[in-house]
Amino acid sequence: MSNTKNSEESHGSQKTQESPESRRNPKAEEAEEKTTSTKRPGPMQVLRQARAQLAELTGMEAESVSSFEQTEEGWALEVEVLELERVPDTMSLMASYQVELDLDGELTGYRRVRRYERGRADARRPGGR
Incomplete structure (x- = not known):
């Protein structure tokens, strides 16, 4: 014991x-x-979140981000998306979406601002670059 x-x-x-x-x-x-x-996400994390959230909402994968900036309300991006795949690839329809996110990287809104064929360049503006 x-x-x-x-x-x-x-x-x-x-x-x-x-x-x-x-x-x-x-x-x-x-x-x-x-x-x-409470730590805010960094720019790369915001980009990844924006692409994933937009794909989930639209069913279309983002091909690239052509514009990205931090605003007072959060983040603003312009994302290029393949809307309709065609053959040849230069005839595929692309779209630019304006995407807005809050400071935490949560998507608050999006809208399509432009639709174009992949192989077409923007028209040059008179007197512009």
Whole structure:
């Protein structure tokens, strides 16, 4: 029986000898989680989120992002999408979508602003570049 008692005492002494690293401060962990969860996404993360969200809503994959800027409300992008695939590829129909996201990278709106054939360049403006 003395062995059992010694075992219990040794377990008790091990618990009281925990290192400071093994002890957790719940308030500090909670504050750290809040800080991490409120951290805003960076530009690359916003781009990835915008492409994924637009594809989910429209069913069309983004081919490229032709414009990207941070605004007071969040982010504004112009995304190029393949709307209708044709042969030859230069005859495929493309579209530019204006996409708006909030500061957290969540899509708040989108609209198609232009539709064109892949092989066609924009018309030059008189006196413009």
